[in-house]
Amino acid sequence: MYFPVVSERSLTSGPRIGGALWILMFGIIALLPVRGAAQPAAVVDDDTSATLSLSLDETLARAQEESFPARSAEATRRAATARKRQSLGVFLPRITAREQGLFTTDPVNAFGSKLRQERFAQQDLQLGALNTPDRVDQYGTQLEIEQPILNLDGIFERRAASDAARAAGHKAERTEAIVAFRAKKGYYGLLLAERRVGVIDSALAAARATRDQAQALFEEGIINRADRLAAAVRVSELESRRSEAVARRDNAADQLRVLIGLEDDVRIEPTDSLTRESALVGDVSLDAVNQRRSDMQALRARAEAARQKTRSRWLAFVPTLNARGTTGWYDDTPFGTNGQSWTAGVSLSWSLFEGYQQIGRAQEAEAQQQRAEIALEQQALENDVEITSARRDLRAAQERIDQARTAVAQAEESLRIRSDRYAEGMARTTDLLQAEATLAERRLAYLRALYQHNITVYRLELLTEQSMTR
Structure with a gap:
C-alpha cells in the first residue's frame, strides 16, 4: 500500500503551527514508549574472559611455536632422528x-x-x-x-632410517606450512565474523530508526498498522541475527585459540582489517612445485627408505x-x-631358513615400497588438479569482489532514493525495509568475497609453497 500524498492545502488548513513546534512534537513522539513494538534489547556480553589482541603476524608466530600439529610434527621428527641414531649399532x-x-x-x-x-x-x-x-x-x-x-x-637398514628421518623433517616443514594456512584462514574467519556483526549492527541501527519513524507516521495516521508492525518485525529479525552472529564470532575466536595452541581462557580480538590481499600470481611450473614442495620431498624420501628397507630384508640371507x-x-x-x-x-x-619369516618380511617390504611409489605418483597428479583449481578459483574470486563492490554502491544509492521517497510519503515501509535488507546482504556478500579471495591466495601459496602476496 502506497502512502497517501498529503497536499499543501491540507497542511495549511486550520490553525497554523510554527516549524519549531512541529519539530518539538515529533521529538516527543519519538521518545514515547511504542505500544506493541519490540523495544531495543540491551546487548549483554556473557563472556567475562580476558581479551587478547593479536595481529596476523603474531598469530602466525604463535601457531608455529605453540600449535598442537606443529609440536606433534616436531616430536615425530625427533623420534625419526633417534631411530637413525639407533642404527649406528x-x-x-x-x-x-x-x-x-x-x-x-x-x-x-x-x-x-x-x-x-x-x-x-x-x-x-x-x-x-x-x-x-x-x-x-x-x-x-x-x-x-x-x-x-x-x-x-644392517647397513641398508641404517640407510632406510636416514631416509625416514629426512622424510620426517620434510613432513614437519609441510606441517608448518599447513598450520600457517590454517592460522590465516582462522584469523580471517574471525575477522569476517567480526565484520558480520558490524554490518548487522549498522543494519539494526537503521531498522530501529525506520521503526521509530514508522511509529511516528502511524501516530500521525499516515501509515497503517501493518506497515508499523513490518518495521518492528524487521528489528526483531535483525536482533536475532545479531545474536547468531555474535555466537559465530565467539566460536571462530575459540577455534582460532585452539589452532594456535593457546590454552589460556582468553578471547582473541584481531587487530588487522579485512582487506583484499594483493596477489602476485605468475606462471606456476608443476615440475618445480613437485620438486620443491616439502611434502613431495617427504614422499620421495619415504619411497627411498622403503627401497632401502627392501634391500635390507633380502640381505638378511647373507x-x-x-x-x-x-x-x-x-x-x-x-x-x-x-x-x-x-x-x-x-x-x-648364516640364517638359512626361518620358516618363511625372512621371505615374508622381504615381500612385505616390497609391497610397502610399491605403496610409497604409488603415493608419490598420486600426489603429483593431485597437485596438478589442485593448483589448476586454485588458480581458477582466484580469478573467480577477483571477479566476485568487483561485482560485490558494484552491488554495494548500487544498494546504497537505492536505499538513499527510497529513504528520500519514504520521508516524502511516496514509498511504502516494506520498500524501505527491503532496501535496507538488500544493502546489508550486499555488504555481507562483499565481505565474503574478500574472505574467499584471500583464502584462495593463501591456499595457492600452500599448494606451491611460495609467497604470492606483497
Whole structure:
C-alpha cells in the first residue's frame, strides 16, 4: 500500500503551527514508549574472559611455536632422528659391564670358581675335595665387548632410517606450512565474523530508526498498522541475527585459540582489517612445485627408505660377521681382582631358513615400497588438479569482489532514493525495509568475497609453497 500524498492545502488548513513546534512534537513522539513494538534489547556480553589482541603476524608466530600439529610434527621428527641414531649399532661396539655373585657346593662350579680366582691348591686335588667340596663364594666383574664387522642388512637398514628421518623433517616443514594456512584462514574467519556483526549492527541501527519513524507516521495516521508492525518485525529479525552472529564470532575466536595452541581462557580480538590481499600470481611450473614442495620431498624420501628397507630384508640371507671379547676379574669378595682372565673370538653366522619369516618380511617390504611409489605418483597428479583449481578459483574470486563492490554502491544509492521517497510519503515501509535488507546482504556478500579471495591466495601459496602476496 502506497502512502497517501498529503497536499499543501491540507497542511495549511486550520490553525497554523510554527516549524519549531512541529519539530518539538515529533521529538516527543519519538521518545514515547511504542505500544506493541519490540523495544531495543540491551546487548549483554556473557563472556567475562580476558581479551587478547593479536595481529596476523603474531598469530602466525604463535601457531608455529605453540600449535598442537606443529609440536606433534616436531616430536615425530625427533623420534625419526633417534631411530637413525639407533642404527649406528651396525658399526659401533656394544659394551656391557656386570658384577655377578655365585655361591655353590657343586663340584664342577666349585672347581672352576677356584681356578678363576687363582686360588686352586694341591689339597683341592684330593678326591674328597673334588667330590664333596665345601661352599665356594665367587664374585665376578666382567666387561664384554661385541663389535659388528660385516652386517650388510644392517647397513641398508641404517640407510632406510636416514631416509625416514629426512622424510620426517620434510613432513614437519609441510606441517608448518599447513598450520600457517590454517592460522590465516582462522584469523580471517574471525575477522569476517567480526565484520558480520558490524554490518548487522549498522543494519539494526537503521531498522530501529525506520521503526521509530514508522511509529511516528502511524501516530500521525499516515501509515497503517501493518506497515508499523513490518518495521518492528524487521528489528526483531535483525536482533536475532545479531545474536547468531555474535555466537559465530565467539566460536571462530575459540577455534582460532585452539589452532594456535593457546590454552589460556582468553578471547582473541584481531587487530588487522579485512582487506583484499594483493596477489602476485605468475606462471606456476608443476615440475618445480613437485620438486620443491616439502611434502613431495617427504614422499620421495619415504619411497627411498622403503627401497632401502627392501634391500635390507633380502640381505638378511647373507652371513654376518661379528667379534666378541670378554675380560673378567674374580674373587671371593665383591669387586675383587685376585683372578683375571679374558676371552676373544669371531663368529660367522648364516640364517638359512626361518620358516618363511625372512621371505615374508622381504615381500612385505616390497609391497610397502610399491605403496610409497604409488603415493608419490598420486600426489603429483593431485597437485596438478589442485593448483589448476586454485588458480581458477582466484580469478573467480577477483571477479566476485568487483561485482560485490558494484552491488554495494548500487544498494546504497537505492536505499538513499527510497529513504528520500519514504520521508516524502511516496514509498511504502516494506520498500524501505527491503532496501535496507538488500544493502546489508550486499555488504555481507562483499565481505565474503574478500574472505574467499584471500583464502584462495593463501591456499595457492600452500599448494606451491611460495609467497604470492606483497
